[in-house]
Amino acid sequence: MRIGELADASGVSTRSLRYYEEHGLIRSERTPGGWRDFDSSMVERVVMIQHLFAAGLCSATINELLPCLEAPPEERTGVMEQLLAQEVERLEAKRRDIDRELDTLQALRSETALSGEVRTPSRRSPPWDTTE
């Protein structure tokens, strides 16, 4: 199938498909004229890739992950588990960051609601020990 068909079938723009190919996420044959010729199994793969992107993974990580997903089950458990665990950790760290940011805002809200000493926040124990 050609890139336009794949784009329609998967809901991903041709631009993105070329990007995926450029980064090794998908592969294609070429017609004698130089056009991409995708196997129809690529539709599901592209959909999968989209979901992984939506899950916040970067192309490099997806690139590591995809071979594991295609390997026979007995081989993939180790590496893939590790990768996914890493990603989960990354997301959870991100979540903790956001929680800290939320705390900062809440602190700012309550602090300024109480007193007029807003311009000197570092005087009393600052709630911004986010140590980033």
Next chain:
Amino acid sequence: MRIGELADASGVSTRSLRYYEEHGLIRSERTPGGWRDFDSSMVERVVMIQHLFAAGLCSATINELLPCLEAPPEERTGVMEQLLAQEVERLEAKRRDIDRELDTLQALRSETALSGEVRTPSRRSPPWDTTE
């Protein structure tokens, strides 16, 4: 005080200070020679700005927020409360996104741990109804 002093005192690079000024977050006089001359009260303000940046706010939002922080208490409650509430909502939305991404990864993990049908994820009810 000059920009270098302010940078040292606040722990923010001169580059960032110029950026802040360029975006209206801080103001300065100019010496006859054209150098920035900051009021020493800027130190605390810059520190505050840094914390707001660290809390994930963008410069535009900080720009809206700062006047409220400097206004007398009776004026600021309304607008500021609203801005902060907006930011809290934004962060919470972000958090929900991350939670969904985490769900996606966990689903992927458990799914692939069970079966070899990894290449056809959209066949059975997909866990990726993230509707982003």
Next chain:
DNA sequence: GTGGAACTTCACACCGGTGTCAATTGCAAG
């Protein structure tokens, strides 16, 4: 054989806070 759609590659833009380089200029100490 031809018009036009679909495709090719190449390249720039975006977002936003910061690093960094370059060419000038201010200012203080020797």
Next chain:
DNA sequence: CTTGCAATTGACACCGGTGTGAAGTTCCAC
């Protein structure tokens, strides 16, 4: 005076997935 650091403005880079546009080629239906 010179030397040298600090500051000035301006511009480009980054990151990363995607939009978009241009200029040129291929394919298909008529």
